[in-house]
Amino acid sequence: MDTNVLIVGAGPTGMVLANELRVAGVSTTVVDKLSRRSELSKAGGMQSRTQESLDQRGLLEPLLASAHHELSTAHFAGVPLPLARDRHRLPWRSMPQVSIEAFLEEHLAAQGIQIRRDHELSNVVQDENGVTAIFSDGAEIRSRYLVAADGAHSTVRKLVRAEFPGRRGTATAIAADVRLRGDDKAKMHTWGEDGRRVQLFPLGTDAHGRPLRRLVLGGLGSTTPRDVPVTADEIRDGLRAVFGARVELVELCYARRITNAARLVAQYRHGRVFLAGDAAHVHLPIGAQGMNTGIGDALNLGWKLGAAVRGWAPEGLLDTYHAERHPVAAAVLRNVQAQSLLMDWEGTRDPDVLAAKDLFTAMAQLGEVQHFLDDMLSGMGIRYPMPGSADQPLVGLPAPDVDLGAVRSHELLRSGRGVLLDPGNRFGKLAAAWSDRIDRAGQDADVQPMLIRPDGYVCWAGGPDDGADELELALGRWFGEEGPSLHD
Ligand SMILES: Cc1cc2nc3c(=O)[nH]c(=O)nc-3n(C[C@H](O)[C@H](O)[C@H](O)COP(=O)(O)OP(=O)(O)OC[C@H]3O[C@@H](n4cnc5c(N)ncnc54)[C@H](O)[C@@H]3O)c2cc1C
Incomplete structure (x- = not known):
């Protein structure tokens, strides 16, 4: 293998993924066909959840210091949403995508990951052990896995013949x-x-x-x-x-x-090839959801690929990438299509559409409607389908950021490992068997016991009297077999 994971495309999706793999301790190579970073002006906003995710890796503060940004008002179908600033730790910010990309590229370079530019992928051949990427100049790179982060017109998507159902643009x-x-x-x-x-x-x-x-x-x-x-x-x-x-x-x-084209790949995984970002989903750019959804794909996939490469990924972990991210993009496409209808994107001036828009504008003044839309547009309402979510309201959701005395819980995720919050120090013996993959914290804190995945999502939560059985199942389901992992 020349590298463990080859990332094709150095847009926001590819660069965030490269950082996730670096944090997971896995070698990665990023290629892009462009000889220099694109200066095209694209998305202009960063959702609360994306900011939280970058903060978990210690990247938000330097990003905010290096890029112009403003607190901004979100909107749905052009109707401004006067969002309560205190609903989320980090409010919606407007920030040009070019600044985000410049920051990410510099950050990767400082960590020793140089983007290999002038590398245009033209073919992909995979077998049971790995993937060979072939470039337009005939060069080849062999990797265990390949991630297509090569944008809306993805070459990889075509090469793996991924179904890309949806609708072509009409206006x-x-x-x-x-x-x-x-x-x-x-x-x-x-x-x-x-x-x-x-x-x-x-x-x-x-x-x-x-x-x-x-x-x-x-x-x-x-x-x-x-x-x-x-x-x-x-x-x-x-x-x-x-x-x-x-x-x-x-x-x-x-x-x-x-x-207003709207398409979503039928499958995010094609053997050892994964699709992410615009390569997997395209839609009208409303509310900067495209870039944020792509970054969300990268954060979901990164630690799972890291686990697979390092040899501790439990059975089926890589398949949860499709199971978790496909519904997220499907929901984005639905809300974008609803917005484009309410905004009368096609300019029909159809009185029925205008009536729906008037009614929606009135409804959007209601607090509950605003909260519903806020959860959707901030990324904070994303809930992954996970065992245990029916009984525990936190499971599947972004972990709350709790005060643990010396640190806040989100800071613990900088290591790229999982976190077990264990108030009362009840699970030390059990967790010791996974101590190379998770950190235990919060023994003296007044918090709910919970297991947090490296991407910051709660995958188990317990009550004060719950035993260790469910936790043990969750540890095995998300962090593999107990005992030292194969590569450590
Ligand atoms: C012109 C434009 C305007 C946009 N405006 C908005 C907006 O206002 N709001 C919004 O939410 N979203 C907008 N989007 C969408 C948003 O910018 C994307 O969702 C976001 O860029 C997705 O990031 P990505 O990393 O998945 O893909 P991209 O940012 O598209 O990155 C893909 C990278 O792959 C590289 N690549 C492509 N093919 C190959 C190949 N064969 N070999 C090697 N490298 C390759 C490209 O050079 C590129 O650097 C816009 C997109 C575009 C293209």
Whole structure:
């Protein structure tokens, strides 16, 4: 083997996965066909759960220090959600994807992982022991596993003949990074009388510290093909139609067309090849869910691949990647499709759709509706299907961050190992058999006993009087056989 895991694609999904494998102590190689990092402006926001996950690895603080970011308001179908700031430890932030990618690439380099650029994968051959990746210049890399993080037009997805059911795009809109004049009071989502629609979101600042906006200009059911360049006049024209003379274009930094295509792979695993990020799911970019879902894939897959390479993965662990992440992306596609309908993405001006939108706007003022949408859009509502979740409300959910005196529980996950919170010191003897894969903590704390996977999800929780049997089952199910793991 040249490397344990070959990651094809150095977008946010591939780079977060590389870091997860590094934390798991497994060698990895990341390749990308581009000779330098893409400066394309893409997603613009980071969900609470993504921030928590980066924080678990100690990456959030340096990221926030290095990249421009602002606390931001989430929206559903363009209706702003006045979210309570205290519902989650880390509130929604707007942050350009280019800054996140720059930070991740620098972080990986500092840890000794250099992205191999100018490596365009053109073929994949797998057998029972490994995968051979063949590049356009004829070079080959042999690995135990290969992860396709090669984006929406994934070559790997085509090579492994993955089914990619869904719907092709039916309408395009313009997404642009702009500087505007007169936009201070502009609403997040505004309709013009002719049916054109403008959405505006904060997008950090340009090199001179001037505020940038992400503008999405749609409606009218445009079918202009995606590859037709966007002109400044189109944007001026759209702004005039919606805002009159009030809002003017000062600078057009970047623009492209986006479509409402929606597809999700039928299977995330194809033997030793795994699909992650946009390679597995594509949808209209609403609410930066694409990037966040891809990062979530990487965090779910990383420790499982690490366990497989290190030899302690229990039977079926790698298959839980599909079982856990496919429903998450399916739910994202559903909410994006609902949003695009309510936003009248295709510009039908159908009175039934407008009535549904009015009704939804009124409902979105209700606290319970806001909490429901917040759980969905923040990533905090993701609950993986796990044994035990019917009896224990915490199982399958992101672990709460609890105070353990000297540390907070999320900090313990920096090691990439599992964590057993064991108030009352009841499970020391049992846990000792897995001590090379989990850390025990919280013996003196006033917390609920729980077992947390390396990705920060609770996989067992107990009551004060519960015995050790269920915990022992969970340890075996998620952390393999007791006793020293094969490679340690
Ligand atoms: C132009 C554009 C605009 C977007 N706007 C938004 C937005 O506003 N909001 C939002 O939520 N999401 C948006 N998205 C989606 C969001 O950016 C993606 O969900 C996110 O980038 C997914 O990350 P990824 O790492 O899975 O894939 P990507 O970021 O697409 O990374 C894939 C990487 O794989 C490399 N690659 C591809 N093929 C090969 C090959 N054969 N060999 C080697 N390397 C290869 C590429 O060069 C690329 O670096 C946008 C995407 C694009 C492309």
